[in-house]
Amino acid sequence: MNAERISSPRDLDELRKRIINQRQENKTIITICAGTGCLACGCEPVASAFKTALQQSGLDKEVEVRTTGCHGFCERGPLVVIQPQGIFYQRTKPSDVKMIVERTIKKGELVDRLLYRDPQTNEVIVHEKDIPFYKRQMRLVFGKNGFMDPTSINDYIALGGYQALARALTAMQPEEIIDEVKKSGLRGRGGGGFPTGKKWASCRKAQGSPKYVICNADEGDPGAFMDRSLLEGNPHSVIEGMVIGAYAIGSNDGYVYVRNEYPLAVKNLSIAIKAAREHGLLGKDILGTGFGFDIEVSRGGGAFVCGESTALMASLEGRTGEPRAKYIHTVDAGLWNKPSNLNNVETWANVPLIIERGADWYAGIGTASSKGTKVFALTGKVNNTGLVEVPMGITLREILYGIGGGVPGNKKFKAVQTGGPSGGTLIVEREWQLDQKKAPQYKSIPKDEEAMSLIDLPVDFEELTRVGSMMGSGGMIVMDEDSCMVDVAKYFLNFLQEESCGKCLPCREGIRIMLKILTRISEGAGKTEDIALLEEMSRAIADTSLCDLGRSAPNPIMSTIRYFRSEYQAHIIDKRCPAGVCKELVSHAIDNNCNGCHACFKPCPTDAIIGTIRQLHTIDQDKCIQCGACYQICKFDAIRRVKRGEGGEIQRKAQEVWKPKTKTQPAAMA
Amino acid sequence: MIKTNEVRQSTDRAIDEIVDRYGAKPNALIMILQDVQKHHRYLSRDDLKSVAGKMNIPLAQIYGVATYYKSFSLKPKGKNHICVCTGTACHVRLAQVIIEKFETDLKIKAGQSTPDMEFSLETVNCLGACALGPLVTANEVYFGNMNATKVDKLLARLKGKEIEEKAEEEAA
Numbered sequence: 001m002n003a004e005r006i007s008s009p010r011d012l013d014e015l016r017k018r019i020i021n022q023r024q025e026n027k028t029i030i031t032i033c034a035g036t037g038c039l040a041c042g043c044e045p046v047a048s049a050f051k052t053a054l055q056q057s058g059l060d061k062e063v064e065v066r067t068t069g070c071h072g073f074c075e076r077g078p079l080v081v082i083q084p085q086g087i088f089y090q091r092t093k094p095s096d097v098k099m100i101v102e103r104t105i106k107k108g109e110l111v112d113r114l115l116y117r118d119p120q121t122n123e124v125i126v127h128e129k130d131i132p133f134y135k136r137q138m139r140l141v142f143g144k145n146g147f148m149d150p151t152s153i154n155d156y157i158a159l160g161g162y163q164a165l166a167r168a169l170t171a172m173q174p175e176e177i178i179d180e181v182k183k184s185g186l187r188g189r190g191g192g193g194f195p196t197g198k199k200w201a202s203c204r205k206a207q208g209s210p211k212y213v214i215c216n217a218d219e220g221d222p223g224a225f226m227d228r229s230l231l232e233g234n235p236h237s238v239i240e241g242m243v244i245g246a247y248a249i250g251s252n253d254g255y256v257y258v259r260n261e262y263p264l265a266v267k268n269l270s271i272a273i274k275a276a277r278e279h280g281l282l283g284k285d286i287l288g289t290g291f292g293f294d295i296e297v298s299r300g301g302g303a304f305v306c307g308e309s310t311a312l313m314a315s316l317e318g319r320t321g322e323p324r325a326k327y328i329h330t331v332d333a334g335l336w337n338k339p340s341n342l343n344n345v346e347t348w349a350n351v352p353l354i355i356e357r358g359a360d361w362y363a364g365i366g367t368a369s370s371k372g373t374k375v376f377a378l379t380g381k382v383n384n385t386g387l388v389e390v391p392m393g394i395t396l397r398e399i400l401y402g403i404g405g406g407v408p409g410n411k412k413f414k415a416v417q418t419g420g421p422s423g424g425t426l427i428v429e430r431e432w433q434l435d436q437k438k439a440p441q442y443k444s445i446p447k448d449e450e451a452m453s454l455i456d457l458p459v460d461f462e463e464l465t466r467v468g469s470m471m472g473s474g475g476m477i478v479m480d481e482d483s484c485m486v487d488v489a490k491y492f493l494n495f496l497q498e499e500s501c502g503k504c505l506p507c508r509e510g511i512r513i514m515l516k517i518l519t520r521i522s523e524g525a526g527k528t529e530d531i532a533l534l535e536e537m538s539r540a541i542a543d544t545s546l547c548d549l550g551r552s553a554p555n556p557i558m559s560t561i562r563y564f565r566s567e568y569q570a571h572i573i574d575k576r577c578p579a580g581v582c583k584e585l586v587s588h589a590i591d592n593n594c595n596g597c598h599a600c601f602k603p604c605p606t607d608a609i610i611g612t613i614r615q616l617h618t619i620d621q622d623k624c625i626q627c628g629a630c631y632q633i634c635k636f637d638a639i640r641r642v643k644r645g646e647g648g649e650i651q652r653k654a655q656e657v658w659k660p661k662t663k664t665q666p667a668a669m670a
Numbered sequence: 671m672i673k674t675n676e677v678r679q680s681t682d683r684a685i686d687e688i689v690d691r692y693g694a695k696p697n698a699l700i701m702i703l704q705d706v707q708k709h710h711r712y713l714s715r716d717d718l719k720s721v722a723g724k725m726n727i728p729l730a731q732i733y734g735v736a737t738y739y740k741s742f743s744l745k746p747k748g749k750n751h752i753c754v755c756t757g758t759a760c761h762v763r764l765a766q767v768i769i770e771k772f773e774t775d776l777k778i779k780a781g782q783s784t785p786d787m788e789f790s791l792e793t794v795n796c797l798g799a800c801a802l803g804p805l806v807t808a809n810e811v812y813f814g815n816m817n818a819t820k821v822d823k824l825l826a827r828l829k830g831k832e833i834e835e836k837a838e839e840e841a842a
Contacts, residue, residue, distance in 0.1 A: 036797075036798060036799045036812070037799045037801055037802055037814075039812065040799050040802055040805070040812030040813070040814045041802070041814065074799065074801030074802060075801050075802075077802075219798070220795065220796070221796070222756070222757030222758045222759070222760075222761075222795050222796035222800075223757050223758035223759045223796065223800050224796075224800075225796075225798035225799065225800055228798040255697075259798075260704060260741050261741075261794065261796070261797060261798065262798055263810075296697075298697060298698075298700070298701065299700060299701045299704060300700065300739075300741075301700045301703075301704075301735070301738070301739025301740065301741050301742065302739050302740035302741040302794075302795075303738065303739050303740060304795060315700065316697050317696055317697055318695075318696035318697050318698070318699035318700065318727070318731075318735065319696075319731070319734075319735065320734050320735055320738040320739075321738065321739070377759075377800055377801075378801075379758075379759035379800040379801055379803065380758070380759050380762045380763065380803075381762060381763070385759075385800070385801035385802075386801050417758060420758070475758065475759075475800075477758045477759050477762060477800075478762075479762050483762050488761075488762075491758070491761050492758075495795065499795075501738075599819075602818075602819060602822070603771070603817070603818030603819055603822075605770070605771065605774045605775075605818075627767055627770050627771075628764055628766070628767045629767050629770075629771060629817070629818040631764075632764045632767050632817050632818065633817050633818060633819065
């Protein structure tokens, strides 16, 4: 990389022109997604296979291979997109590379086998932009991800990067920038949704120096990974946002606090910071304006509570990450007791867009109180998992069906969990409710809750809070009828119990006791008064905890009780887990759907499965430990999870009616 | 005894190098400890003492940090490090089954190491590749969409790899 220093906005323009001129127009570029998701699927061998194949055919001068940041469609990785046409190949293997080079690159033909096929309509789609997963998104923050090599500052500059910075530093006063951000309506993307402009203004006004600008990349929510993806895929946009913010606030020192579990993010960010320094976009005298600002990367130690601002700052100081009460705001006294402005990765990445295209444009996207786009990590029981960027105010239906492509198999959506452990689990569809007929007998279920479905809920800060969840950092975990809501609440409480720092009593002891009650319920030993007790404790913990981890800890319980009270009651009164998850209440059994593929035989840890190939299998009810390994592996919906003690009956019936299946499809051993 | 002294000295030299790289600033403490840990896959009492001396930070504070954060271990870890993700997305895709499978096969609980120090099994809150759950990393390599059969294959591979290495050593 040529370490040429850019000392004015004109230099930046000239460099950009030069980079673009050096590159051939309409050159074929093979972009390969190299986010952590695709790396896990094996994109590296694919990339090197392309390089070898192109060299062998003597095309390595005309065709460029570019490993890019995350494209978002992790489900289908490794992803290969051939630009400028935008031909989209999915689940590419190194063995496919030769064919792509021979047919697509040389002859311009398509390799049908690797194209995306819509699971709902079965239609074959050629171009990336036409795939429903991408078509319904609005990719602004992630817009450049698929086109640039994150380790190349030239790629970023060629795509118009650092133009917003040049504009902010030379044509705008710090107050103007803050006004612009205020006007755009940008709110913190880390969870709380605090207006970013307002925070900047208070930090600018605060007495004391130096002032610190901090980027929170300690993305702790299990099930959210947009910050990792942004730092891996487009680290320069975060750096650019931070420099603009630092100029507006009047700070010269910045920190990025990033999770140690994200090695690639740390690596790409460090490369980007180094390149920005060499180009005079960080450090002293940025773009020849006299303004100086530099960024240090700090790796976190893996504590969820360090996502909380005061805990994060304690951790940055090299102490244990315990939060403190915030009657003095961090903008007045934060890191080393100095004024500190902390924003999340995604918030910082939004800043250059606002400066570049203007606050009015930005404020035109979204709802009355939530502006712009939000990136969600769509995961769990949904066909198209991955990162999706959508305008605020989009409905859950649009996200789950339009982009997510519905639920796999013949199952139904049951719930969506947003906001991580601090958020809530929302009911999505009612039809799954196996308990419908039984519901009236649990008299305490209010009528309106029974009929509730939130599939058409517009997703923004206010709406999510109103229904008892929160935006959080944007995790969206989809659950189908196989997920038990008591188990989900138990899962989050267990997580929070481990992650509670232990400083204040309501959080430390309260969560432990609530977890004990939930465990009791899931084991069939719940008492009728347990639900009321959980509700009462939830209110007390929410009111009296020191930090947001404790204050929001009851959300997973409150929301599941609110929407799935009947499921709690089924556990307590009926000693039954309707979803078949809670081990102590469930039996596994094989029904008539079994075609004798034998795939479940080996995974069983206790040898409880009896049967030979092409014959009906059964589960020895005494040996079975209800681990669910067979359930996970069965592709024919033959494993049933029923009330404890009812398994034997199902297997007896199956034995009476079962006939060898005429078309035996031996299941591919997964 | 002489040998352990030599090991200690070389570790101390490595610690000096690490501390010099970051500078003895308190805000680098977590990163310094992480890098020190890479040496023996855990932090020993002597490691903590060396870091405290070198950085001029009270040992009590270093012990506090080393026991507070999840990324540190004060117990030795096995040669092969298996980490099962228990993030929400992995949980709803039955990560528990994967953990139990490893636990039965390796005859240890999550958080423990096998007596021969070949394997250690851990759980992690989230690895950030949620779309591929349930997810496992073995020696920092990602394995997505896991199930019980794949666990068998993975363990066989890890054990096999070792045998290959031994065979190579013997051949050499």
